[in-house]
Amino acid sequence: MRCPAGERGHTVVRFRGVAPRPKVGIMFAAYAARIDRDQPLSGLELGERPEPEARPGWTTVNVKAASLNHHDLWSLRGVGLGEESLPMILGCDAAGIDEDGNEVVLHSVIGQSGHGVGPKEPRSILTERYQGTFAEKVTVPSWNVLPKPKELSFEEAACLPTAWLTAYRMLFTNAGVRPGDSVLVQGAGGGVATAAIVLGAAAGLRVLATSRDEAKRARAVELGAEGAYEPGERLPRRVDAVIETVGAATWSHSVKSLKPGGTLVISGATSGPNPKAAELNRIFFLELKVVGSTMGGKDELEDLLSFCAARGVRPVIDSVLPLDRAREGFEKMAGGDLFGKVVLTV
Secondary structure, eight states, X not given: OOOOTTOOOOOOOOOOOOOOOOOOOEEEEEEEOSOOSSSXXXXXXXXXXXXXXXXXXXXXXXXXXXEXXXXXXXXXXXXXXXXXXXXXXXXXXXXXXXXXXXXXXXXXXXXXXXXXXXXXXXOEEHHHHSOOSSBSEEEEEGGGXXXXXXXXXXXXXXXXXXXXXXXXXXXXXXXXXXXXXXXXXXXXXXXHHHHHHHHHHHXXXXXXXXXXXXXXXXXXXXXXXXXXXXXXOOOSSOEEEEEEOSOTTTHHHHHHTEEEEEEXXXXXXXXXXXXXXXXXXXXHHTTOEEEEOOSOOHHHHHHHHHHHHHHTOOOOEEEEEEGGGHHHHHHHHHHTOOSSEEEEEO
């Protein structure tokens, strides 16, 4: 403001009081910096990112372990993630310590209940809208935090919320199988397929599996499969249900492997979504059921955690890497050179 008339001086400026903004910390993270549909790993960066800011109804978790999923690779290709959302910290699954010092596991589906987000927000997986778990800290709706069973390590618990939850829902909710039923699991070695073999065997199912790799077929039998076969190979008997995550390459074999009235549950199509033959005649003539399946609910994750703790079931872990070696984990997953989950530790 100006000095009063008659006074000698200069223009004086007075500032209104402004509350200082809280200082945002820096943390190490693995994030998508660019989208590249043909060379997805070229968009993966490792480095410093801002720590998550507090928001009402949400809680911040110090990440101890987080696991990779094919969803993270698809995000780098731009599937479910747009350029406008970059940079985006990747990672959907994590286990860690919450603000009260509790050991917790995160349910990575945001928005299906309205807890912590707007009531009309559609369901999405964490990194489709919000920063993910491949970092020292992550913020999620408080409703999405579950207690970690003491029987499970952080590394084991971090494997469950996406691939293992998907397999649990496919088997016990959507396939509707019971102990003694037979199930074919296509593509042994992948996260969901491996989980389906272990969970199915632990629940008393008669599990068959396929893989192009002889070592992976042998490993499937070690994990509880009654038999493991090459893709497309004739099975010793038809099955009650098929767990399908491969897609086009195994679709026809999956349909032909079912008993009349059987159920094919599909949650992915890593080899492509368009099979050469849809097998529609066989589907309607044998009254087969084709059921789509995506992730699972918080209640199903609670049941899965309890099942693993009570039955001694443990996720199959291919390798454990520190967060600063995340690129190695992505390369293993992209090349299919793994059996089970890749876990990143913080």
